[in-house]
Amino acid sequence: MSTKNEEVNRIVLAFLVQNPRPTVSDWKALIDAHRDFAADIAEISLDHGGFGAAGDHGEPDVKIDEDRFNKSVSWVLNQLHGRRSAVLDKAEEKISLVKGASVRNLAKDIGIGDYPSLLNEVLTGETIAPVRILFALERSLGIARSTMVEVFQRSFFALEVSAFKASGVKPEVRAQPRSWAESVGELSLPPEERARLLDFAKDG
Amino acid sequence: MIKPEPAHQARLQTIQAASAEEFKQWLKVSDFNDPNYIAPEVLATLVRIRFREAQGLHEVAAKALHDRVWKRITGMIGDHPEWIPAVKKENQPEFVDDAAQEFWKEFLKDDSEHPEEHIFAEVRFGPYLEGCVKDYIKHLYADKNSAVADTDVAPVEIEKGEDGTGETTSIIDNAPDEQGENWLEELLAKDQVEVILKGLPAKERLALILRGKFGYEWDIVAHNLGVSKPTAHKIYKQGKERVLRSQQ
Numbered sequence: 535m536s537t538k539n540e541e542v543n544r545i546v547l548a549f550l551v552q553n554p555r556p557t558v559s560d561w562k563a564l565i566d567a568h569r570d571f572a573a574d575i576a577e578i579s580l581d582h583g584g585f586g587a588a589g590d591h592g593e594p595d596v597k598i599d600e601d602r603f604n605k606s607v608s609w610v611l612n613q614l615h616g617r618r619s620a621v622l623d624k625a626e627e628k629i630s631l632v633k634g635a636s637v638r639n640l641a642k643d644i645g646i647g648d649y650p651s652l653l654n655e656v657l658t659g660e661t662i663a664p665v666r667i668l669f670a671l672e673r674s675l676g677i678a679r680s681t682m683v684e685v686f687q688r689s690f691f692a693l694e695v696s697a698f699k700a701s702g703v704k705p706e707v708r709a710q711p712r713s714w715a716e717s718v719g720e721l722s723l724p725p726e727e728r729a730r731l732l733d734f735a736k737d738g
Numbered sequence: 739m740i741k742p743e744p745a746h747q748a749r750l751q752t753i754q755a756a757s758a759e760e761f762k763q764w765l766k767v768s769d770f771n772d773p774n775y776i777a778p779e780v781l782a783t784l785v786r787i788r789f790r791e792a793q794g795l796h797e798v799a800a801k802a803l804h805d806r807v808w809k810r811i812t813g814m815i816g817d818h819p820e821w822i823p824a825v826k827k828e829n830q831p832e833f834v835d836d837a838a839q840e841f842w843k844e845f846l847k848d849d850s851e852h853p854e855e856h857i858f859a860e861v862r863f864g865p866y867l868e869g870c871v872k873d874y875i876k877h878l879y880a881d882k883n884s885a886v887a888d889t890d891v892a893p894v895e896i897e898k899g900e901d902g903t904g905e906t907t908s909i910i911d912n913a914p915d916e917q918g919e920n921w922l923e924e925l926l927a928k929d930q931v932e933v934i935l936k937g938l939p940a941k942e943r944l945a946l947i948l949r950g951k952f953g954y955e956w957d958i959v960a961h962n963l964g965v966s967k968p969t970a971h972k973i974y975k976q977g978k979e980r981v982l983r984s985q986q
């Protein structure tokens with residue numbers, strides 16, 4: 535289902551989350567564990583650990599004019615306050631168009647299958663999407679994963695709380711989105727389907 | 739379409755899952771080798787996506803990015819003696835301030851013009867910032883009807899060649915390469931190595947990384963190149979010669 539590049543990116547991403555500053559030995563161990571992707575991983579390793587990191591050596595230790603700097607910070611913040619984020623607006627627009635039948639189709643396209651409600655919860659920010667789902671959505675919707683995560687978080691905090699009419703029990707308002715495992719657990723599923731969906735979260 | 743590095747994407751993933759306090763603590767890390775360091779490319783993305791604006795973290799990220807911009811421009815002045823006349827035209831704080839503003843104008847322009855893709859500041863921050871400073875210097879001289887300073891840095895010239903995938907060679911030059919890879923180790927200590935390797939034909943680059951850096955056996959190198967072992971040797975040798983020539 536996923537392309538080779540996507541699979542390599544997923545492997546390297548999971549690796550780098552665990553090893554933010556990988557050594558040559560770390561890279562070699564990763565290649566040894568994924569020999570089918572040796573060439574792609576070796577190519578990516580060029581930018582990390584042992585080969586220098588894209589010519590970046592961190593921040594120089596220099597003194598700056600504090601007064602002038604503080605004034606210029608105000609200028610920057612004014613510039614930002616005066617405009618919307620084009621990348622965020624575009625992503626919100628694209629995600630808002632995924633409704634009804636398109637949710638069902640997208641759920642199938644990205645491997646969730648016949649559980650559009652699960653995808654809907656991801657798109658509204660009620661459920662935290664596993665990395666593999668984010669990769670698949672990135673490919674299908676053409677939105678960067680980091681942007682999607684921000685849109686989902688905003689969406690969650692903008693959700694309206696339903697009116698609570700039951701008596702005898704206390705209302706519960708969720709302060710944080712549900713985990714993928716929690717949301718999968720709430721569906722009535724055969725064991726093999728549950729296992730398949732939970733497998734999406736094995737890389738975080 | 740340019741893509742951010744996997745390491746930066748991994749860092750974004752960690753930051754987006756972290757608490758506000760953790761994020762603020764990480765911003766204090768200035769040592770590039772510290773795993774908690776946040777690269778300016780990552781900060782650029784956080785500013786673009788208005789990272790947790792309701793919690794004020796977007797502003798925190800913007801301030802941190804601006805701090806990096808100021809410090810890096812100040813640091814760059816020492817590395818670019820050709821900029822000194824421009825720096826002296828203003829005073830240094832004014833030069834840094836104006837050049838930093840040039841960066842933000844370019845950054846916000848790129849942000850609005852490319853709503854569906856990553857921009858260069860999110861992928862290679864250093865070169866992007868340097869380009870902005872050079873543009874500022876050109877504007878500075880143009881505004882004053884003076885000659886434009888020559889602020890261009892000579893690029894590293896890499897000779898482009900054939901991939902060398904022919905299967906006709908029977909040469910297996912074991913001797914020099916089996917003696918060890920000191921030549922590559924020495925080269926890898928130099929800042930330009932990434933640029934040099936990236937300028938090589940793809941197969942030569944891959945052969946040098948797999949064999950020269952990771953020390954894989956020739957059959958593994960050959961398998962990944964999709965060629966025979968003798969040809970893998972030949973490609974490796976061509977790459978090595980090309981790298982050594984570029985160093986002369």
